[in-house]
Amino acid sequence: MALYVILDAGMGGLVVFIGGGAVLVFAIAAFFILRASIRTIKREIEEAKEDDSDNDEYAETPTDSNHEES
Amino acid sequence: MKNHKGGITGIEYFIVHACVETICFYLLRLRYPVLLAGTIAFTFDFFAFLPQGLIGKFIETHKKLPYETIGNLLMFASIFMVASPLQALHVAGYVVLGAGNAIMHECGAIATVTESKGKIFPPALFVSGGGVGIVIGQTMGINQVSWQWLIIPVVLSEVCALAARKSVRIGVYPKFDIVERKFSPWTIIIVAFLVTAVRSYLGYAIPISWNKELWQTVLLFGIMGLGKALGGYFTDRIGARKTAIFSTLAAIPFLIFGDKLMVVSVIGVFFFSMTMSITFAMCLSVIKFSPGLAFGVTTAALFIGLVPAFFVRFNIYVNAVMIVVFSIVCCILLSKTLKK
Numbered sequence: 507m508a509l510y511v512i513l514d515a516g517m518g519g520l521v522v523f524i525g526g527g528a529v530l531v532f533a534i535a536a537f538f539i540l541r542a543s544i545r546t547i548k549r550e551i552e553e554a555k556e557d558d559s560d561n562d563e564y565a566e567t568p569t570d571s572n573h574e575e576s
Numbered sequence: 577m578k579n580h581k582g583g584i585t586g587i588e589y590f591i592v593h594a595c596v597e598t599i600c601f602y603l604l605r606l607r608y609p610v611l612l613a614g615t616i617a618f619t620f621d622f623f624a625f626l627p628q629g630l631i632g633k634f635i636e637t638h639k640k641l642p643y644e645t646i647g648n649l650l651m652f653a654s655i656f657m658v659a660s661p662l663q664a665l666h667v668a669g670y671v672v673l674g675a676g677n678a679i680m681h682e683c684g685a686i687a688t689v690t691e692s693k694g695k696i697f698p699p700a701l702f703v704s705g706g707g708v709g710i711v712i713g714q715t716m717g718i719n720q721v722s723w724q725w726l727i728i729p730v731v732l733s734e735v736c737a738l739a740a741r742k743s744v745r746i747g748v749y750p751k752f753d754i755v756e757r758k759f760s761p762w763t764i765i766i767v768a769f770l771v772t773a774v775r776s777y778l779g780y781a782i783p784i785s786w787n788k789e790l791w792q793t794v795l796l797f798g799i800m801g802l803g804k805a806l807g808g809y810f811t812d813r814i815g816a817r818k819t820a821i822f823s824t825l826a827a828i829p830f831l832i833f834g835d836k837l838m839v840v841s842v843i844g845v846f847f848f849s850m851t852m853s854i855t856f857a858m859c860l861s862v863i864k865f866s867p868g869l870a871f872g873v874t875t876a877a878l879f880i881g882l883v884p885a886f887f888v889r890f891n892i893y894v895n896a897v898m899i900v901v902f903s904i905v906c907c908i909l910l911s912k913t914l915k916k
Contacts, residue, residue, distance in 0.1 A: 525615075532618075532622060535622075536622070536626060538625075539626050539630065540876070542620075542630055542632055545873060546629065546630065546633055546767065546866075546869060547629070547863060547869060547873070550863045550864075550865060550869055551761045551762070551862060551863065551868050553865060554761070554862065554863070554864045554865065557760075557865075576716070
């Protein structure tokens with residue numbers, strides 16, 4: 507059946523058929539790559555925020571003065 | 577104190593990048609039948625640009641693998657696949673080529689940022705090497721130079737990449753801080769993404785409408801590379817915001833002559849290319865512990881900016897309007913988000 511459809515469609519139809527399939531494959535692959543990338547960026551941003559807040563904590567903590575006991 | 581190590585790493589990866597693009601653009605020109613030209617270019621760009629962020633993150637977290645050699649071997653293998661008389665191997669060869677290209681790019685981004693001491697010029701120098709490679713590769717491909725000559729850039733790329741091997745694996749990165757803190761990191765990333773996508777469209781998609789002779793191709797990509805390097809230099813010297821405002825506005829009058837006066841509009845491409853360092857530094861300012869991932873944001877944007885060119889072409893009037901509108905929007909976005 508598929509063979510008759512392709513033969514009926516001719517070369518032009520074949521190009522559209524395969525081309526359409528290729529575009530779909532690329533679109534799906536792009537979706538997964540971008541989704542994974544966005545998740546990874548999200549993790550990195552959170553890590554950077556934690557690092558910033560750790561630095562702020564250190565900045566705010568008063569340093570202990572060393573008293574020499576006589 | 578001068579950053580000699582950063583400069584040396586920048587030069588090493590300038591050479592690597594030039595070699596990588598020589599191989600890529602030779603092979604892209606070698607098999608360029610009109611029917612499949614767009615498919616080949618799209619396939620290559622997809623695998624070379626889009627997954628770079630994930631590849632970079634993997635490299636940073638799994639340091640022991642010999643990525644430089646893997647990348648160069650993939651490119652070496654792709655030469656045989658694309659040059660093969662077996663047509664079935666050609667598209668697979670471009671996929672392999674794209675993957676090798678992506679790995680080498682990420683090694684370059686990580687190494688040059690690591691040694692940069694917070695200056696963007698070393699990574700800018702690395703990126704600008706691509707323009708040289710594109711020119712050489714296309715010239716070789718168009719003139720049907722024997723593919724065996726590609727062993728030279730393969731070997732040179734491997735030698736230079738191995739010389740900078742340690743820089744890829746240090747794992748400690750300098751701080752970049754060029755963005756206004758009042759904006760969320762996602763705002764900064766989106767702005768950097770948009771500006772890069774616009775730059776990609778202006779730099780690649782619009783010039784496609786030119787019937788380029790070889791000297792015009794040499795001029796376009798040479799100028800583009802020079803703009804990228806100088807953008808890094810000026811960003812470090814006078815600041816990102818001044819460089820961004822100047823380069824985006826200065827580009828407008830030259831780009832408007834896109835279709836008719838190619839030499840003039842190339843000057844516009846030169847100015848707009850200067851924003852490359854700025855957008856990368858913006859991503860580095862918010863993605864602080866993964867320069868590979870930060871670089872991947874810009875390369876993904878480069879690909880997205882190219883995509884419209886594969887499906888739609890506009891006339892010169894629409895292009896002119898888009899150039900003016902996009903450039904002004906980019907100028908405004910960058911002036912708001914970059915530190916004064």
